[in-house]
Amino acid sequence: MIRDRRASSSACAAAVFTLVSVSASWAQTPGPLNAITDVPGIEVGQYTSTDATSGGGTGTTVVVSRAGAVGGVSQRGGAPGTRETDLLRPENLVEKVNAVVLSGGSAYGLAAADGVMLCLEGQGIGFPVGAGHVVPIVPSAILFDPGRCAPFSSRPDASFGMAACQLARGGPVQQGNVGAGAGARSGGSKGGLGTASTVLTAGSSAGIVVGAIVAVNSSGRTFDTAGNFYAGFLELGNEFPLVSPAGADVVPPSNLLQNTTIAVVATSAKLTKAQATKVAQMADDGLARAIKPSHGVGDGDTIFVMATGTDTRDATNLVSAIGSAAADTLSRAVVHAILAADSIHVGSCNVRSYCEQFPDNCAR
């Protein structure tokens, strides 16, 4: 834990104050898995390709709601690669998404969604279009990782989506150099895949579950020059295995224009598309708090929301509580991604993880 830091500077005093005020407003605890799969009905599947000879990896992460979840999106990064975001606008016909695909491979990786669609069609999951046929609704976003260590042409295709979809299930979610986070980098360090969850415990929102999953591949860093995570103050229940701040050992980001952080936030709440859109917008602030800068010109940052609606209470007056929790959960998922990432040192391909840079700070 980062208790020393919090006790020893005025900035950290402010952080503590913020934490206290957040706790007072919306009491929160992580779910049992501290993963997006704590949201009932949400499943995650990941497929990772690692080129062992070059140290390069890429992959695909799919978040599935077999029953369909009301969808929304916030697309604020400057270099997006996306599919099916237009249909998520509240005025458009289709309400529910069946899966969201996060993938490496730059725009080429959008092909992974083709495999997810075939996987879901094979299970009869999708928007019904008559005669028993379905069209799976699969919004998708990609991040830029090609050619970093592996050949430029090593990228997710339809088979990655098919494999990830077939592996989708509830339960614990692997983090770090996996799925869409396999080739990810973040502000000069190794990026990765992270997840987190929150169970709201206060008042009328008690029992609503919010989860996030994110592939962190940002131009900006997730920690300051002393190694302190920007989102460290949002920790719930000793979830970050940190011991102390560790002094400066910061690598400048090597590339500011080929990045992108992509995420899914899920909730058990019953939301309309317009409400899901609002939650996506608020969740996007979780990136802002965890990564600095974020939403840059070369970051195609895109946040999807999936509201499963298994919690059937009227959520009209709970959108702010859900959106606030979504932002914090996403921030925490970013920290998990960076803490779970592993260094790559293969031949000329070298990128250090946070925990290699700050070994004294990582108790894992």
Place this chain on the structure above:
Amino acid sequence: MKASDVCAVAFVVLSAVASPAWAQVPGPNNAITDVPGISVGHFTGHSLTGTTVVRAEHGGQGVAGGVSQRGGAPGTRETDLLKPENMVQIVNAITLSGGSAYGLAAASGVMQCLESQGVGFPVPGGVVPIVPTAILFDPGRCGAPFNSRPNFSFGLNACSAARSGPVQEGNVGAGAGAVSGGVKGGLGTASVVLDKGVIVGAIVAVNSVGSTFDANGNLYAAPLELAGEFGNLIPIQSGPPPGMSRPAAVPGGLLRNTTIAVVATNVELTKTQATKIAQMADDGLARAIKPTHTPYDGDTVFALGTGRISMASLGDPAFAEYLIGSAAADALSRAVVHAILSADSTSCEKSYCDLFPNACRNRKKGAQK
């Protein structure tokens, strides 16, 4: 400024628009390929579906693009990057495809085709082709298997077939399986040459819930005809001939449609200007199809500027944009008419000309292009 001055200014603008300040004649092919830098390729499947690719280049690079997405059931790729504030400033190709959302896979084949030619947005290690895409709903129609749909290979083949020159219309490419207001829809294109060398073209796959003609059978956009391009359509007052009935717009009560289009001009546009041109062009759908942009139509219109003529050479850029957008709307309306007139009857839907043989009786099929 006095009120009379305002009126004088308004009059000048109005007369400049209403009078033939910029003459309008179709280009030599009356096709979007009349716009330098634009090439088109189709691939048509065996069971009434297919893919149409519109490639765009300027000096070996992509061109500025914009989009108007106003239909209620869209299926799209890469529309977010077209927002003016976003980084990528170019488009290499637009994919229009059948197959509902499954047909978005065609764009992956287009990307491979372009990558193999070194075409795309340059990044360290290679290129990433920028290929915005929209699909229409045609799966399972007329007895076709539901899983017969455009895939990766459709996009690869359509992209490889892309060339300038005449463009095939009717039951081809993205229009192969299209239907429109109960008659056979299809693929259509048109172009217009304005003053100062400005060229505007449109291509559209018409697959609309709404109809392109009124209760008597007269095409809404017929008055926009240029140079006899519709082949001397004969106005009709009495609907279909005896023994034929105007088909229900909604066979089986199932509303699954979408009209998708590309407009292009040889003028150099910014992304912001291309967005405005796309918005104005979208009005061309409204004038040619009624109703349009319904909850069941994912109507999406892309705009491209191939950069051969600088906006600065056209005087006031806002006014040039105004004229280009107006011409794009009219070209798109005319392309819709070409699509309907070029469509062939199938065992499931009659074509317009088979339903209204009197209207088409002076028209020599294929002779007008």
